[in-house]
Amino acid sequence: MTPALNYRLAGVMGWPVAHSRSPLIHTHWIEQQGLNGAYVLLPVRPDHLAVALRSLPVLGFAGCNLTIPHKVAAISLVDRVDPVAQRIGAINTVVVEPDQSLTGLNTDGFGYIQSLIDAQPAWQADAGPITVLGAGGAARAVLVALIDAGAREIRLANRSGAKAHDMAQEFGNAIEVVPWEERNDAMAGIALLVNTTSLGMHGQAALDVRLDQLPAHALVSDIVYVPLETPLLTEARKRGNPTVNGLGMLLNQARPAFEAWFGVPPTLTPELLSKVRATF
Numbered sequence: 001m002t003p004a005l006n007y008r009l010a011g012v013m014g015w016p017v018a019h020s021r022s023p024l025i026h027t028h029w030i031e032q033q034g035l036n037g038a039y040v041l042l043p044v045r046p047d048h049l050a051v052a053l054r055s056l057p058v059l060g061f062a063g064c065n066l067t068i069p070h071k072v073a074a075i076s077l078v079d080r081v082d083p084v085a086q087r088i089g090a091i092n093t094v095v096v097e098p099d100q101s102l103t104g105l106n107t108d109g110f111g112y113i114q115s116l117i118d119a120q121p122a123w124q125a126d127a128g129p130i131t132v133l134g135a136g137g138a139a140r141a142v143l144v145a146l147i148d149a150g151a152r153e154i155r156l157a158n159r160s161g162a163k164a165h166d167m168a169q170e171f172g173n174a175i176e177v178v179p180w181e182e183r184n185d186a187m188a189g190i191a192l193l194v195n196t197t198s199l200g201m202h203g204q205a206a207l208d209v210r211l212d213q214l215p216a217h218a219l220v221s222d223i224v225y226v227p228l229e230t231p232l233l234t235e236a237r238k239r240g241n242p243t244v245n246g247l248g249m250l251l252n253q254a255r256p257a258f259e260a261w262f263g264v265p266p267t268l269t270p271e272l273l274s275k276v277r278a279t280f
């Protein structure tokens, strides 16, 4: 057998990138499926991003993931951008096409929705109002995905109100802006609460929010995954609400990218979950 036959390379470009769990996830799938290939760390400085992306086809890569700080900059450096990624305004995945051109995708929103479905298979976006906290880059992927999944009433609260208003203008009627000071009242009657701010992340202050008006059945999700259980999720769990941590989004965003590069759909097994959990 020729080792180079069907050998496929992929990787993650970031700066810094050493912390990324993506090599663990994709390498697990490459081995599990018995594929011939590798997924590597690609430390790429921001001023080298354009040349690094153009090097992918030259070096025989099937594509790559993009992480901080490249997700927004890369959108104007690829040859075509998927419409969902265009609306999100960022790409997290690049696919090298057979003609060597580059297509940009954003699988973060898919990953987010899939993490909710993994936790609650009957989850529906239109089951009730949704409160989203935060209006940064991560919120864009979550909002686009929720709207595309059929959410009809999204209450958006952000410390800087202007950013929330800009997003409501951009993403349309489903979004109603709630002043940050009134975020606790935005818990009344909702079916889903999402934290997309960086609060609650290791080394950061906890999210300052009261859950006393939150219905007992409301799903509480946090896209932060370090720690796996943020103070928000601890509080929600203690009062009996179902919770979803950020690990599901991390794992699920990797699935469409893997399939695009390696041609086979990967599966999320308990074994992979415990491998990733062990890194925290």
Ligand code: ATR
Pocket: 133, 134, 135, 136, 137, 138, 139, 158, 159, 160, 161, 163, 196, 197, 198, 199
């Ligand atoms: P990401 O790409 O992770 O979304 P980001 O674009 O920097 O990162 O957005 C961070 C989010 O966390 C923003 O919604 C930010 O609020 P502002 O838009 O007002 O900056 C929110 N955030 C960060 N620190 C915060 C704090 N101390 N209190 C409230 N919100 C905070």
